[in-house]
Amino acid sequence: YRASLLYFAEPANGESGQAVFEEDGLLVVGPDEQGSQRVQALGSYQKLSAGYAGVDTEHLPGRIIAPGFVDMHIHYPQLDVIGSPAEGLLPWLENYTFPHEKRFSAPEYSAQVATFFIAELLRNGVTTALAFATSHPESVNALLGEAQKNQLRLIGGKVLMDQNSPDGVRDQTEQSLVDTEALINQWHGVDRLGYAITPRFVPSCSAAQLQGAGELAAKYPDVWIQSHVAENKDEIAWARRLYPQARSYLSVYEQFGLLRPRAVYAHCIHINDEDRALMLGTGAAAAVCPTSNLFLGSGFFDYAGADEVGFLYGQASDVGGGTSFSPFHTMLAAYYVGREGQTKPGLSLKPQQLWWQHTAGAARALGLAGVVGNLQPGCEADFVVLNPKATPLLARKTAQAGSLDELLFALIVLGDDRVIEKTVISQALAT
Ligand code: GUN
Ligand code: FE
Incomplete structure (x- = not known):
């Protein structure tokens, strides 16, 4: 492919990756031994093209090829819950x-929503996601089956919720753990799919269900874990009533063996430095959900606090608490939150950081660095083709951009699904 290229330099020692922009670039993609499409090479068209003289090249003038976005936390069954007002x-x-x-x-309802959901991810340029299903095992089959059809890298799991939940969604302790293990064996590592053990929240x-979830997490160390923590004051007070002895809400998950690499906790808003050190020490990651936190009035993720300690985090939509599938909307909300939550005035996130946190940084937090979220050689060839002139205002604004930061800011502030001209999944061509 010949187009402008946006990707990230390999981050040194935990720093955010530096964005690289190649105005006239060449992206070379080809199958590996297993037949999946990977990035072979990329760089300046002038320098690289001679080496690929006989190779078919698709020229995309005026377009930007960038890594597919990585959504670290989303609920597929909450598609129709978006925008529901509540206190x-x-x-x-x-x-x-x-x-x-x-x-x-x-199952038919699950399948119908799963089809819409996967199409919506692709329309918005999201090529990897960590997703909640519901407590019904069939809902996982619908989601992962549809992802498999589209060759998407998707990680999902059956929600565990055996108490304080109404009839119809509440599951049974023993059966929920048996179902989880069966789903791990059915789906984890099949094609590009992954399984996540999914205790909803404390x-x-x-305790028996959390204990069982922790045992499965120890038995299957490369399976993911996903849950929620420290999102809302009333939720935290409730967790404290249930575990009055615990040092903190987060420490309850630690007690049950649910903090480890590949464990992803949505929100992590109302946490302290001891919690942050616990995240770092265990290798767990946070999914920042800015549109959700603004919509539900939950609070503001503390970026400065997170960076001081240095634990893993990345961006997520949290649809349907979140208000949009679009990574542009999430990045813009993250920018607002970065300013609002700031204790030192004048600082918020830079556009390159925001973009990294929704691509390569999110991939790293999921344990998928060098696999997705970037266009470095060896990465799976999941990418988006962006049209920086997708709307009249964007065309004006991006034409005036004098630097990479100005270009990325224009896209983040004014962009949405209209900017995503095409989403290319390793192998198959979609939308
Ligand atoms: N905490 C427990 N369940 C949920 C959920 O579905 N969405 C959000 N935002 N928080 C939760
Ligand atoms: Fe959530």
Whole structure:
């Protein structure tokens, strides 16, 4: 492919990757021994093209090829819950989310939503996601089956919730763990799919269920874990009532063996430095969910606090608490949060950091550095073709951009699904 290229230099010792922009670039993609498409080489068209003289080249003038986005936390069954107003998290769960998730006991309904969901990810340029299904095992089959059809790198799991949840979504302790192990064996590592052990959050899981989840996490160390922590004040107070002896909400997960590499905790808003050190020490990662946190009024992720300690984190939509599938909307909300939550005035995130946190940085937090989220040689060839002139205002704005930061900011502030001209999944051509 000949186009402008946006990618990231390999980060040295935990730093955010530096963005690289090649105005007239060449991206060479080809199959590896297993037949999956990977990046073979990339760089300046002038320098590289001679070496690939006989190779078919698709020329995309005026377009930017960039890594596919990585969404670290999303709920596929909450597609239709987007935009449901509530006085904070717990009423939102009770009045909108749980009643809606009940519908996923029907496999046809799950399949229909899964099809729409995967198409929506692709339309928005998201090529890797870590996703909640519902407590119904069939909902996982629908999601991962649809992802497999589209050759998407998707990680998903059956929600564990055996208490404080209504009939129709509440599961049973023993059966939920048996189902989880069966789903791990059925799906984890099949094609590009992964499984995530998915305790919903502390209030909805009995000690026995958390214990069982931790045992499965130890037995299957390359399976992911996904959950929620320290999102909302009422939620935290509830967790504290359930575990009055625990040092913190996060430490409850530690107690059950649920903090380790490939464990991803959504939100991590109301945490302290001891919690941050625990994240770092265990290798767990945070999924920052800025549109969700703004919509539900949950609070502001502390970027400065996170960076001081240096634990892993990346960006996520958290649809349907989140308001958009679009990584541009998430990055813009992250920018607002970075300013709002700041204790030192004048600082927020730079556009290159925001973009990295939704691509290569998120991939690293998932344990998939060098696999997805970047265009370095060896990466799987999941990428987006961006049209920086997709709308009249964007065309004006990007034409005036005098630096890479100005170009990326124009896209983040004014961009949405219209900028994503094409999403290319390793091998198959989609949308
Ligand atoms: N905590 C427990 N369940 C959920 C959920 O579905 N969404 C959000 N945002 N927080 C949760
Ligand atoms: Fe969530």
